[in-house]
Amino acid sequence: MSKITTEEIKKLFALSRLPLDENLIATRAKDMEEILGYVASLSKLDTSSAREVHGGVDFLNAFRDDQVKPASAEERAGIIKSFPTSEADLNKVLGIMEK
Secondary structure, eight states: OOOOOHHHHHHHHHHHTOOOOGGGHHHHHHHHHHHHHHHHHHTTSOOTTSOOOSTTSOOSOOOOOOOOOOOOHHHHHHHHHHSSEEETTEEEOOOOSOO
16 A cells, blocks of 8 residues: 555645644544555455345335425525625635636
8 A cells, every 4th residue: 555645635635625734744644544554454355245235225216306396585595695605696605626
């Protein structure tokens, strides 16, 4: 298994939008290496006698059709108010993609 780099830890925390204390980067890298090591050890398990499972439940179809229901004026006002910035009927959200 390869060693987790400082740059990988910084990128992971940036993508996760988690605060990262510069003093703890080495600790976080070690934690990540231990997690990945454990996951890698799972591939050594003999699963030949385990039955295949899809989704964890035995339902044939657990989905339902979507039902469109217009929001009341009160619900709509609450949604608009919850956004950090809005302009007319448009709600602005924070960008998640780097340019």
